[in-house]
Amino acid sequence: MTQELIRSRLAESARLKEAMSQDAELTATVAAIADVIVEAYRAGRKLLLCGNGGSAADSQHLAAELVGRFYMNRAPLAAEALTVNTSTITAVGNDFSFDDVFARQIQALGRPGDVAIGMSTSGNAENVRRALSTAKSLGLVTVAFTGASGGKLRDAVDYCLQIPSDDTARIQEGHITVGHIMCELIERAVFDEEA
Numbered sequence: 001m002t003q004e005l006i007r008s009r010l011a012e013s014a015r016l017k018e019a020m021s022q023d024a025e026l027t028a029t030v031a032a033i034a035d036v037i038v039e040a041y042r043a044g045r046k047l048l049l050c051g052n053g054g055s056a057a058d059s060q061h062l063a064a065e066l067v068g069r070f071y072m073n074r075a076p077l078a079a080e081a082l083t084v085n086t087s088t089i090t091a092v093g094n095d096f097s098f099d100d101v102f103a104r105q106i107q108a109l110g111r112p113g114d115v116a117i118g119m120s121t122s123g124n125a126e127n128v129r130r131a132l133s134t135a136k137s138l139g140l141v142t143v144a145f146t147g148a149s150g151g152k153l154r155d156a157v158d159y160c161l162q163i164p165s166d167d168t169a170r171i172q173e174g175h176i177t178v179g180h181i182m183c184e185l186i187e188r189a190v191f192d193e194e195a
Contacts, residue, residue: 049119113139118153
């Protein structure tokens with residue numbers, strides 16, 4: 001039973017990745033998001049990311065790839081996960097609302113031309129929705145990483161990357177896969193031109 005379950009989940013993940021690779025709209029959206037982040041970096045702007053639970057971890061993971069390195073040894077790129085400052089999160093959650101923990105940080109840190117990515121497998125996380133609404137009002141480019149439906153975020157952002165699945169685990173696997181691809185595209189575009 002255990003090995004059967006393992007094989008089943010690996011096959012599900014492989015089927016999703018194959019479907020993603022054949023989805024022209026999805027691949028075009030990944031390319032467009034990477035391009036807008038490259039434009040922001042060339043203009044001296046930054047990337048802000050947020051999400052809850054596993055999506056919080058994914059936002060931190062992608063920020064680390066850009067600040068540290070992905071494939072290239074190169075200068076760091078400005079990327080910050082809004083999920084890591086526990087004092088800010090708990091203060092805003094206590095004094096205002098948990099729904100405002102990311103929006104308040106966007107107000108403090110975001111500048112026109114920056115890019116904000118909110119990750120929500122359902123597309124309905126209220127604190128992510130408020131963060132991206134605040135970002136849009138401040139002139140940031142807004143991006144949502146969601147599941148198949150896009151949820152409330154689908155029509156509220158500049159770019160919505162919808163992983164074609166309704167299974168939270170598979171959606172998160174899709175997010176980190178396209179996130180890694182975007183990191184590679186960004187590194188190549190920003191640093192290959194300087195070489």
